[in-house]
Ligand SMILES: O=c1ccn([C@@H]2O[C@H](COP(=O)(O)OP(=O)(O)O[C@H]3O[C@H](CO)[C@@H](O)[C@H](O)[C@H]3O)[C@@H](O)[C@H]2O)c(=O)[nH]1
């Protein structure tokens with residue numbers, strides 16, 4: 587791992603426990619906070635998440651000024667459940683109606699900027715099954731406490747289908763596609779533990795100046811563009827413990843992986859890393875949970891290359907009668 591990335595990991599990491607709601611209320615002042623949940627067919631989980639935020643962070647400690655659900659073409663009761671729990675609900679396609687409708691999660695998040703007013707916008711997936719209000723307070727902490735920070739990513743253990751061990755198989759696209767890509771082309775971001783996680787927060791002043799990919803490339807695109815716009819020091823990471831959500835099939839995740847790779851390709855091009863393609867880093871940083879946070883583990887992944895055997899003199903000799 588680059589020394590700069592390791593230093594960032596040390597300096598810009600915190601955990602949700604460092605940011606109790608009462609402390610944040612003292613730091614909030616006149617800053618307005620919006621929480622946005624993109625939701626496509628999440629009637630089983632969206633209501634509980636909205637109610638928890640309303641109860642804990644609107645009524646008990648007034649940190650959050652608005653809770654907005656962007657209904658992303660749901661065909662179930664998502665919109666009604668979210669509204670009954672206390673969210674303002676907007677149909678994705680009804681926002682900015684002059685524009686042609688695009689689809690996917692990134693489109694829902696992009697459009698949320700047009701219907702929210704927070705100086706800070708916190709994004710939370712609507713399919714979380716172990717949501718707690720500390721997800722929101724954790725993400726707000728560095729933004730309310732550090733004026734230099736503009737963008738905060740959550741990190742957490744991601745068990746797969748209820749498995750108990752940390753990192754037990756969850757985040758398949760993260761581990762197999764996004765992390766190797768990041769390490770290869772953006773080694774400065776090797777300390778980001780969950781680059782694809784759906785929970786993150788940013789200042790509106792940054793978010794409104796960034797392009798949003800429309801589908802599942804949105805997290806990687808925002809992370810890479812935030813690095814360009816705010817620099818590594820403008821990013822922070824907060825440990826939220828464990829995240830559990832509903833899992834897609836491997837087949838569906840292949841489409842997600844394709845969107846992640848398209849996003850990486852577009853940013854390599856846009857950020858001038860394509861021509862000539864800067865030589866990719868052969869080092870891969872993975873993570874293990876330690877007693878005081880995540881421990882980076884560097885792994886060498888360099889591949890060698892052999893020429894065709896016919897070019898090897900010794901081989902030619904062995905073929906002679
Ligand atoms: O067209 C869509 C698809 C999804 N969602 C919502 O977006 C959130 C995350 O979607 P999901 O399909 O559950 O994604 P995951 O399989 O969990 O994918 C992970 O990786 C993605 C790629 O980075 C991120 O977008 C996700 O937030 C992250 O959880 C959920 O609330 C969905 O309801 C929409 O609003 N519109």
Ligand SMILES: O=C(O)[C@H](O)COP(=O)(O)O
Pocket residue numbers: 744745746755756757758759760761782783832833834839
């Ligand atoms: O971030 C990811 O890699 C995808 O959301 C897949 O996660 P899962 O393997 O836990 O379903």
